Structures are given as C-alpha cells and as structure tokens.
Amino acid sequence: MIEPVAAAALVGITRLLVGARADWQAPPPLGQCLIFANHSSHLDTLAIWSALVPAMRARTRPVAARDYWDKPGLRQYVAGRVLHAVLIERRREEQDGDPLVPVIAALEQGDSLILFPEGTRTAERLPQRFRGGLHRLAEAFPDLALVPAYLDTLHRSLPKGAHIPLPLYCTVRFGPALARVADEPREAFLERARGAVVALA
Amino acid sequence: MDMTPQQKLMWVFGGIVALLAVASLVGWWLHRRRGDTEVVRNLNARVRAWWGMVAVLGVCFMLGPTANLVVFACISFFALREFITLTPTRPGDHLPLVIAFYVLIPVQYWLIHDQWYGLFAIFLPVYAFLALPALAVFGGDTHDFLERTTKIQWGVMIAIYCISHAPALLILHLRGYEGQGPLLLLYLMLVVQISDVMQYVFGKLFGKRKLAPTVSPSKTVEGLIGGGLTATAIGASLWWITPFTPLQSAGMSALIVTCGVFGGLALSAVKRSLGAKDWGRMIEGHGGMMDRMDSVSFAAPIFFHVTRYYFSS
Numbered sequence: 001m002i003e004p005v006a007a008a009a010l011v012g013i014t015r016l017l018v019g020a021r022a023d024w025q026a027p028p029p030l031g032q033c034l035i036f037a038n039h040s041s042h043l044d045t046l047a048i049w050s051a052l053v054p055a056m057r058a059r060t061r062p063v064a065a066r067d068y069w070d071k072p073g074l075r076q077y078v079a080g081r082v083l084h085a086v087l088i089e090r091r092r093e094e095q096d097g098d099p100l101v102p103v104i105a106a107l108e109q110g111d112s113l114i115l116f117p118e119g120t121r122t123a124e125r126l127p128q129r130f131r132g133g134l135h136r137l138a139e140a141f142p143d144l145a146l147v148p149a150y151l152d153t154l155h156r157s158l159p160k161g162a163h164i165p166l167p168l169y170c171t172v173r174f175g176p177a178l179a180r181v182a183d184e185p186r187e188a189f190l191e192r193a194r195g196a197v198v199a200l201a
Numbered sequence: 202m203d204m205t206p207q208q209k210l211m212w213v214f215g216g217i218v219a220l221l222a223v224a225s226l227v228g229w230w231l232h233r234r235r236g237d238t239e240v241v242r243n244l245n246a247r248v249r250a251w252w253g254m255v256a257v258l259g260v261c262f263m264l265g266p267t268a269n270l271v272v273f274a275c276i277s278f279f280a281l282r283e284f285i286t287l288t289p290t291r292p293g294d295h296l297p298l299v300i301a302f303y304v305l306i307p308v309q310y311w312l313i314h315d316q317w318y319g320l321f322a323i324f325l326p327v328y329a330f331l332a333l334p335a336l337a338v339f340g341g342d343t344h345d346f347l348e349r350t351t352k353i354q355w356g357v358m359i360a361i362y363c364i365s366h367a368p369a370l371l372i373l374h375l376r377g378y379e380g381q382g383p384l385l386l387l388y389l390m391l392v393v394q395i396s397d398v399m400q401y402v403f404g405k406l407f408g409k410r411k412l413a414p415t416v417s418p419s420k421t422v423e424g425l426i427g428g429g430l431t432a433t434a435i436g437a438s439l440w441w442i443t444p445f446t447p448l449q450s451a452g453m454s455a456l457i458v459t460c461g462v463f464g465g466l467a468l469s470a471v472k473r474s475l476g477a478k479d480w481g482r483m484i485e486g487h488g489g490m491m492d493r494m495d496s497v498s499f500a501a502p503i504f505f506h507v508t509r510y511y512f513s514s
Contacts, residue, residue, distance in 0.1 A: 021482070123292050159292035164299050167278075169286045169481060 006082045011057075014050040018043055018157055019169035022051035025200070026176035029145035032112050033177070035060070036134055036148060038127035038197050039116035040155030042068070043165060047151055048114050049083060051172040062114040063103055065090045086113065090120075100133055107141055117193065123159045127197055130190040138180075138189065146178040148193065150200035173200040206381045209442050213387060214259055221255060224248045240405070246486030254484070254493075258390070262383055266371050267314065269386065273368040274310040278302070279483060279490040280498075281360035287475040288352045293340025297333045297350075301357050305329055309365050316372045325362040330354060359468070360491070363498035366505040373505070376514045378444040388443050389457060389504055392436040393496045396458045397465070400428030417469040429458045444512050456507060457500045464499025 014020050037048060045062040052060055066087040069079035079085040086106045089099045106113060115137075117130040138146060153168040178196055181189070204212070228245040235241055261268040285298060305325065312321040334350045367389055371382035378385075404424025412420040436454025440447040468491065472480060481489025 153286060156290055156292075159295055162292075162295050164303070166285070166295070166298050167282050167302060169282060 003081050006078075007057075010046065010078065010082060011050045014043070014046045017165060017167055018047055018154065019171070020047045020050040021169070021171050022053075023171050023173045025173060028053075028056060028174065029147060029177055031143075031145060032107070032110055033060075033145035033147050034107075034112065034134075034137065034141075035114045035174070036117050036146065036193065036197070037114070037172075038150055038201075039118045039121050040123065040151065041121060041158035041160075041165075043154050043158055043170075044116065044121075044151055045083070045085075045114060047154060047170050048149060048172055056112070059110075060112040060114060061086050061106060063088060063116070067091055086111075100136060103133075103137065104140060107137065107144065117190075121160055123155055125155060126201060127194055130194045132186060132190070134193055135186045135189050142180065146193070148175040148178060148196035148200060149173065150175075150197050152201070175200050206384055209384055210262060210387070213384075213391070213439070213442060214255075214262070217255055217391075221248065221251055224251070243486050250484045250486050258387075262387065266368075266383065269368050269371065269383065270310050270314055273364065274306055276490060276494060277306050277310075277361045277364050279481075280364060280494055281306070281356055283481040283483075283489045283491045284356035284360050285353070287472070287477050287480070288356065290349060290353070291340075291342055291344065293342030294337060294349055294353060296339055297336040297353055300336060301329075301333070301353065301361075305357060306361055309361050310368075313365065313369050313372060318372065321365075321369060325357060329357060333357070355471075359498050363502050364494060366501040367497060369505055370501075370508070373509055373512075374514050375444045375508070375512045378512070379514075381442075381444075384442040385444075385508070388436070388439055389501060390497070391439065392432055392454045392457045393461045393500050394493075395435055396428055396432035396461050397496055398428075399431040400424040400462075403427030403431070413466055416466055416473065420466070425462060429455075429462070432458050444508075453504065453507070457504050460500040460503045461496030464496045468495035468498070 035048060037044065045064060049057060049060065049062060061084045064079060064083075064085040064087055066089050069075050069085055070087055079087065086102050088102060089096075103113065103115075115134065117134040118128045119131045119133075122128050134146075138144070150173045151170055152173065153170045156166065157168050157170065158165040175196055178193060181192075184192075225248050228241070228248050231241050232245060257272065261272040281302065285301075290298065309321070309324060312324060333353055334346075337346070337350055337353075367386060370385045370389065373382060373385070375381075375385075400420065401424065403426075404419065404421045407423040407427065408421030410422040411418065412422050412425055433451055433454045436457065437447055437451035440450035443450055443453070445453055472478075472491075479488030480491035483489050484493055487493050
C-alpha cells in the first residue's frame, strides 16, 4: 500500500527539482502508446513519467537499463515497485538472446511504454542516431501510437559526469503520433522518428 | 498617531485586503457585463494570484524577520531558476551554477540574518564575481566563455544580489525607527507593486502611445504617467509607516517608481534577447517570478542605499 505514496512523492520531488511540465502539441492518444524521447540524463525517465496525467502514468512503464536500475536498494525498489520499469540488458556480454523480449511482452499485455531509442545518454541538445529497436517494435505492433517527446533542459541540469542536478525548469514537449508509412525502409523510419523529436526541440 | 509597529502592519494589511476585495468585485462585475474575454480572464487570474501572494507575504510578516528572509531566499531561488533556464549554458558551466544555486543564495541571506552589512554588500559583486569564472575554468570549455560567464554573473546579480536588498531593509538602523524594518520592506513592496498594477490599469483604460514597443509592447505613456503618479500619491500617504515626512515619502516613492520602471524595461529587454515573452509560468496570469520581481530588483538596492545614506542613526 506504500507504493502509491512513494509514486506521489517521486512525482512531487521531480516537479520540485526540474519542473517537468507537459506541453502536448497534439491531444494525447487515448489507447496504448509508446513514447520515445531524447536521452540526456538520469532524470529523463522520471521527468516524462511525472509529466503524464495520473491516469496515463498508471498504465505507462519506462523501459530502463538493467545495469543502472537493477542495483540493490532504492533504485531497484523505485524501478521495480514504483515505476514498474521494463528492464533490458544493454551489455552485450550479459545478453542472453533477444534483449527486446521483455519489452515485447509488456506491449502484448497492453502496457504503454517510455523508450529512449538512442540507447545511451548524450550531452547534446539534439539526439544522436536512433538504434533499431524502435523500428522492430513499430513493425511488430502496427496499431501502437508512436509519440515523440523532447526534454528541453535536462542535458543542462545533469550532464554526463555531474552528480548534483541543477533546478532548471524542464518542459516535456509531446508531439503528434508518428504517421505509419507502409513498406518504409528501416533507416528511413528511424531518421523520420528522430526528425519528429528534433522538430520539438 | 501613536500606534505600535504591529498595529500599523495590521492597518496596512487590512487596507490591502480591502483593495483586493474591491478588485475581485470589479473582476466579477466585468465578467458578468463583458463576458468571458481574454482580458477579463487575465485580469481575474491576476487578482486571484494577488490574493495568494498577499497571503504568503502576510504569513511571513506575522512570523517575523527570519520568515521574511526565508521567503525572499525562495524568491531569489525561483528567479535565478527562471533566468538560468532561459540562458543557454553548457556542461562546463555546471560547477559555477551548482555554487550559485546551492551556496550563494543561502550565504547571501545568512549574511543579512547575521547583520554583517560589510560582507553582505560585497560578497556577490566582489567574491562571487571572481569565483564564478574561476570555477568555470575547471570545465575546460572556452567556447563563448565571456558570454557564458557574463550571463551567469548577471543572473546572480539580479536574482540574488538585487532582490536581497529588499529584506536587507530589516537590518538598517534608522533615526527614531528602531525595530520597524518590516514596515519599510512592506512600504517598498507596496509602492513597487501598486505602481506595476496601476500602470497596467491606466494602460488598459487610457493607453494610446506605446512607451517602448519593441522592448515591452504592453507599456504605454498614459499607463506610465497615471500609474506612476497614483503610486507616488499612495506612497506619500503611507508616510506614517516610514521614517520619512510626507514630502520625503513622496520623493522616495517617486524614486522607487522610477527605478521600478527602468527595471521592468531593462529586464524585459534581457528576456526578449533570450527569446522569451514571459520568464516562466509560476504565477497564473502574471508569468514567472521574474515578471513580478523585475521592478523590485532595480528599486530595492537604490531605495536601500538612499535610505541608508540619508536616514541612518
């Protein structure tokens, strides 16, 4: 019974620290969706999750790196019990088969997800090249709403290597769901998806 | 008039509440007569936000000087937060910014609490001025170094140093005015804010000629004259809560109003050069904390020093 309190506290702390105000440039999709965003700090997951309205937050799970979130203690508790994160293995030597299996399972259950298609954090304002995972998920789930999002100040709040976050106001801008194009080549799709995030910057 | 400072405080707050009640009634009446227009909605949002701001100030005046310092330290924090959010900083600025937010603000307000005037006056313009670029060097990034350093120093000076001069009025020792510092702080805040409000009201009612269209499109010459004169008159009539005579109080109010106008214009130009229309969205109908404090940041230091120079015991 303590998880809802922990979740409310987490949202409160995130808002206090980085604002995390949502700016929807198109109405939020009603059904299942996959939010994909630029990745620049450890606060990104919490910022997007906190910016969602409570009903949407309740059915949205972040996809997170096992090597960062699966550490015993607070992180494991927050990732497992509060955020209900889908943990995936980024380290190739630890991978046992397809790392996307838990993500596909979550989508099959009907969960909405938050995904960072760059795979790793970048200190820049604009995202790097997207990796292929987003394309595979889009192919496997043709009805999934793919919602681009852009986090505007977090690369300055907590740049790579920094430990103390700056309390800048972060706005999370959500764009309209990506249009589906039949038979689109993988690279073209990934570039278009990245372009949708860049367009919100 | 032999009232205690406490009684004077009650009277002034009573007056503010009465004014706000009138404003709320006018807003309600306009909403009924004119309907749900953009201007009426913004007016009512502003009045509602004023109730909130007056409630916060009222509670902190009741709790005493330390509460005043804490509230103004928070105001500085939110103001700096808005300033730096709009300023394009780079990863190399992380350390100086951490120091600005988490060290400079508490130290500056602690110096007021400690009544250490000498260090309060030079801590930011001398020590922090030099320390911020020295710390930025560790970032090893020379790209736009001067511009980046200058912007951080500017944010620190406006949001922390200038605004901190308002509660610093509490530690002035003035002739025949011991222990009444809170009244002087209230006087400053009232004259500045009444000037802003009255300029808005006169501008909306009679505004024709734009004062500085490219810098601050909503400011008009008519608003400036009407609002400035009204605020000066109200300030003069509040002489009984200050160490001033009525005539001196009129002069001081005119000074506060003038500095406030320049503060509003200069910071509006800064805001626009950073590519924004409002500093933030913290206060409904008003924009951000800096939109409400821009006039204070210019008026407070000048009012502080002129009062200190002419009225110290």
